[in-house]
Amino acid sequence: MTEFFCDGILSDLNDLRWQILDAKEERWLKQKAFVNLYKSTLIVFKMNIPSWPKISTDILVVFHKSLEIFKENLTSSKIAFRLIEIQETLLGPEAFISTKMNANDIKDLAIHFEEYHNIGRFFDVDVIDNTGKMIERKIKRKCFLCSEQAIDCMRNQRHSPEEIKEYFDEKIANYLKS
Ligand SMILES: [Zn+2]
Numbered sequence: 001m002t003e004f005f006c007d008g009i010l011s012d013l014n015d016l017r018w019q020i021l022d023a024k025e026e027r028w029l030k031q032k033a034f035v036n037l038y039k040s041t042l043i044v045f046k047m048n049i050p051s052w053p054k055i056s057t058d059i060l061v062v063f064h065k066s067l068e069i070f071k072e073n074l075t076s077s078k079i080a081f082r083l084i085e086i087q088e089t090l091l092g093p094e095a096f097i098s099t100k101m102n103a104n105d106i107k108d109l110a111i112h113f114e115e116y117h118n119i120g121r122f123f124d125v126d127v128i129d130n131t132g133k134m135i136e137r138k139i140k141r142k143c144f145l146c147s148e149q150a151i152d153c154m155r156n157q158r159h160s161p162e163e164i165k166e167y168f169d170e171k172i173a174n175y176l177k178s
Contacts, residue, residue, distance in 0.1 A: 016052075023090045034084055034096055035132045041106050043081075043097040044126040045070060050144070051165040054092035058172055063093040066123060070113055074099070077109060103129035111137060119175050122168065144168070 027044070035042050045067060049059060067086075074081050074097075081099040088094075099106060110125035117123065121144050127135045143153040145167055153159060 019090055027089070027091070027094065030085075030096065031128055032132060034098060035128055035130060038082070038084075038098040039130055040098040040100050041103040041130060042128040043095075043099065043106060043110065044128070045095040045097060046124050046126070047092045048122050048124045049092050050161070050168050054090065055088050058176060060088075060093060062119065062122075062172055062175060066117060066119070067095055069117060070125070071097075073109060073113060079106070079109070103127050103133075103135050107135040107137075111139075114141070118178070119171055122171070 031042060031044060047054075047059065047063060071081070071083070079099055079101050081097050081101075084096040084098055086093065086095045107127040110127055113125060114120040114123055121142070129135060141150045142148070143150045143158070144164060145159050146153065148158065
């Protein structure tokens with residue numbers, strides 16, 4: 001491993017791959033630490049951004065606007081919560097929220113947000129129970145662009161990265177105008 005790093009042939013792409021892995025591991029460790037600390041359900045409110053970089057002025061505005069809406073959804077469902085932290089990493093903006101409510105109920109609310117918020121398809125709201133177990137979606141997510149399952153489009157590379165990015169940028173721009 002050390003030799004691999006020292007031989008000086010690491011391409012930018014490989015470098016990015018390592019950074020992504022690091023950022024994902026850091027998020028995972030943080031989730032684990034928050035679950036242990038608060039002994040509660042943990043919500044990881046994050047976006048599904050199909051291009052690089054995953055942080056821009058527009059993305060941050062959309063993220064914070066949508067986070068406010070998500071928090072209002074929690075409040076109107078009489079769910080007490082604590083916003084622990086908001087961070088910006090290579091993977092995009094993320095908010096960590098804890099609540100004493102049942103993780104399955106919170107997952108239902110998160111799925112409702114992903115389905116019904118104007119640009120909910122661009123959000124990935126993870127819910128982890130107080131033992132650290134990730135609550136899985138029972139119904140698979142639909143693709144951004146078509147009515148097929150997202151995982152199926154990804155596996156079959158049904159859409160080009162350019163097509164997906166164009167769609168994302170257009171929806172984000174429209175949302176910011178609304
Ligand atoms: Zn599709």
